Amino acid sequence: MKDTLIDNFIHLWELIISEKHDFGSFKVMYPNVPKQATLVDCGVFVMKFMELWKPFVDMRRLFSDQDILNIRIQYAIKLFFLSDNEADLRLVTDYYGKP
Numbered sequence: 001m002k003d004t005l006i007d008n009f010i011h012l013w014e015l016i017i018s019e020k021h022d023f024g025s026f027k028v029m030y031p032n033v034p035k036q037a038t039l040v041d042c043g044v045f046v047m048k049f050m051e052l053w054k055p056f057v058d059m060r061r062l063f064s065d066q067d068i069l070n071i072r073i074q075y076a077i078k079l080f081f082l083s084d085n086e087a088d089l090r091l092v093t094d095y096y097g098k099p
Contacts, residue, residue, distance in 0.1 A: 002028065032058040037065040044072050 010023050031053075036045050048071055052062055063071065079085065080092060
């Protein structure tokens with residue numbers, strides 16, 4: 001699978017960028033990341049990996065599969081209250097009704 005992904009990446013690079021590059025000099029790295037316990041949390045894991053990625057950082061020390069529910073809620077809150085979001089925020093802010 002790894003070779004297929006790398007070969008496809010190189011093919012697309014050459015097709016789109018039209019520039020030769022020696023990708024053979026790159027080192028393939030397998031970062032230490034927490035393992036996903038379910039079949040449905042892959043998107044949250046990938047978003048967190050992208051957010052925290054730094055070379056040689058062991059992400060297993062930064063979060064685990066037990067943090068995913070809270071991370072999912074944090075992402076939902078960030079997206080919902082984003083200044084560009086045009087949704088009716090009263091659905092959340094007035095959930096219990098006005099005092």
